[in-house]
Amino acid sequence: MSAVTLGSIRATFATAIGQAGYKAYSQPLGTVIPPGVVIVPAEPYLEANTLNSGGLIWQLNLTLIVVVAYLDNQAALLNLEDVVVKVCRNLPRGTVFDTVGQPTVEEVGPSSLLTCRIPVSIRANLTNPA
Numbered sequence: 346m347s348a349v350t351l352g353s354i355r356a357t358f359a360t361a362i363g364q365a366g367y368k369a370y371s372q373p374l375g376t377v378i379p380p381g382v383v384i385v386p387a388e389p390y391l392e393a394n395t396l397n398s399g400g401l402i403w404q405l406n407l408t409l410i411v412v413v414a415y416l417d418n419q420a421a422l423l424n425l426e427d428v429v430v431k432v433c434r435n436l437p438r439g440t441v442f443d444t445v446g447q448p449t450v451e452e453v454g455p456s457s458l459l460t461c462r463i464p465v466s467i468r469a470n471l472t473n474p475a
Contacts, residue, residue: 348472354405357437358384358465362409365435367428376454380428383410387464394468403471409463415450421459422448429461441466 352371359369368381377383387406394402411432413424429445436442446462 349469350471351405354467354469355384355407358407358409358440361435361437362432365428365431367432374453376456377412377458379412379414379456379458380424381412382428382432383412384408385410400470402468404466404468406464406466409465410460411463412451412453412458412460415457415459425459425461429463433463436465437467439467 355371359371362369362382362384368378370377370381370383373383373385385408387408390406392404392406394404396402409432411425411428413421413428415421425448433442433445442463442465444464446464448459448461451458451460
């Protein structure tokens with residue numbers, strides 16, 4: 346059985362986003378090629394939950410920042426909405442989310458991007474990396 350680490354969970358999200366047809370970045374970057382999704386820690390990042398059995402399960406909170414090129418208002422918004430729906434349909438089993446933030450124009454490196462944030466949570470029994 347492989348270890349369940351924070352990195353392996355982010356990789357699971359990246360794989361799911363890739364299966365939706367988009368590039369996933371598992372850490373913040375200076376330059377992002379749209380369309381894609383940047384996976385970053387949320388606040389709080391980790392929440393510990395004790396079980397009746399005395400065990401511990403963690404809730405990992407992430408923010409998925411969906412990015413598309415911002416060249417034309419209407420086309421960018423339609424593209425962003427399409428990416429959001431496809432990504433949300435492909436999130437890993439057990440992912441909890443209930444909101445998508447409003448679209449915002451952000452400067453990332455040399456590019457203007459239309460972005461929105463999707464806060465997600467997933468519970469995991471984290472292990473120490475080998």
